[in-house]
Amino acid sequence: MGKPKVLLLGKIDHATASWNALSDVAELVTAQAKNRAEFIEECTSGRLDGVVIICDRAPSSLAVTGKYDEELIQALPKTLKFICHNGAGYDNINVSACTARSILVSNCPNVVDDATADTAIFLILAALRGFNNGIMAIRNGTWKGAVPPPPLGHDPQGKVLGILGMGGIGRNLKKKAEAFGMSVIYYNRKQLDVEQADGAEYVSFDDLLARSDVLSLNLPLNAGTRNIISTPEFEKMKDGVVIVNTARGGVMDEAALVDALNTGKVLSVGLDVYQQEPNIHPGLVSNPHVCLLPHMGTSTVEVSTVHRLSFNKMGMLIQMG
Numbered sequence: 001m002g003k004p005k006v007l008l009l010g011k012i013d014h015a016t017a018s019w020n021a022l023s024d025v026a027e028l029v030t031a032q033a034k035n036r037a038e039f040i041e042e043c044t045s046g047r048l049d050g051v052v053i054i055c056d057r058a059p060s061s062l063a064v065t066g067k068y069d070e071e072l073i074q075a076l077p078k079t080l081k082f083i084c085h086n087g088a089g090y091d092n093i094n095v096s097a098c099t100a101r102s103i104l105v106s107n108c109p110n111v112v113d114d115a116t117a118d119t120a121i122f123l124i125l126a127a128l129r130g131f132n133n134g135i136m137a138i139r140n141g142t143w144k145g146a147v148p149p150p151p152l153g154h155d156p157q158g159k160v161l162g163i164l165g166m167g168g169i170g171r172n173l174k175k176k177a178e179a180f181g182m183s184v185i186y187y188n189r190k191q192l193d194v195e196q197a198d199g200a201e202y203v204s205f206d207d208l209l210a211r212s213d214v215l216s217l218n219l220p221l222n223a224g225t226r227n228i229i230s231t232p233e234f235e236k237m238k239d240g241v242v243i244v245n246t247a248r249g250g251v252m253d254e255a256a257l258v259d260a261l262n263t264g265k266v267l268s269v270g271l272d273v274y275q276q277e278p279n280i281h282p283g284l285v286s287n288p289h290v291c292l293l294p295h296m297g298t299s300t301v302e303v304s305t306v307h308r309l310s311f312n313k314m315g316m317l318i319q320m321g
């Protein structure tokens with residue numbers, strides 16, 4: 001019997017040696033397709049027959065696969081057994097459709113905790129302090145910007161940080177935020193045990209909305225969390241609340257956020273993720289109180305280097321049969 005085939009979708013920049021080392025135990029193949037239609041055609045033409053594992057390097061794979069929806073999953077090679085998704089969030093994969101085809105799906109949680117929590121800290125500071133006003137003004141050649149100048153920002157010290165979703169990233173953010181003098185409350189589907197909560201106060205969803213000076217979204221996107229923050233939720237928040245989203249754009253209603261910014265209910269926002277990436281609601285782009293990043297929360301050499309280990313593990317799994 002030949003070696004099992006592993007199909008790489010997307011680019012590898014920092015784990016090339018580990019990827020190549022997999023060839024000891026697997027036949028490494030790449031797709032010729034440049035877009036989803038071509039990929040589906042490539043799968044159905046039989047060129048990828050024999051592929052047992054897909055190594056999905058999101059987001060660079062997205063241009064070729066689009067969402068792993070029912071249509072795509074039905075087209076994948078009949079021999080496929082595993083999809084190894086290199087991100088933490090796997091909302092782009094219809095896991096039920098994979099299960100129906102007996103395809104196992106794995107993701108990479110934990111490795112992104114530091115990088116994502118660091119990004120949340122950056123956005124919290126930027127939004128609280130109004131740094132985006134200054135960043136825009138200095139690049140426009142107007143030094144500190146408008147006359148009269150924009151209102152003074154706020155220190156994180158003494159503020160209540162509400163964390164919605166207290167998984168690995170939420171807990172990592174809690175520790176970092178405490179170093180800036182913030183006190184942390186959280187809401188999660190389940191209350192954490194004492195050790196994991198580490199002093200963070202568990203509150204109801206409504207209390208989280210009502211008590212947070214800064215609200216950080218750190219929960220996965222799924223049918224139950226889509227638009228979990230929308231107009232009724234903004235109404236329950238403090239006037240002048242600051243919101244940061246490093247999770248998925250789909251958990252917050254962007255149009256409702258623009259309205260809440262325009263009325264002053266929300267003072268400022270820090271965003272790394274959007275509902276329809278790479279498109280961003282024009283009301284967010286034009287608002288100087290919104291600090292925007294192009295979904296780069298996990299884009300570090302260290303995260304990519306840890307992904308290397310996942311190739312090594314994939315190799316070991318193949319060897320173990």
Ligand SMILES: O=CC(=O)O
Nearest residue numbers: 087088089112298
């Ligand atoms: O967004 C990045 C990830 O899900 O890892």
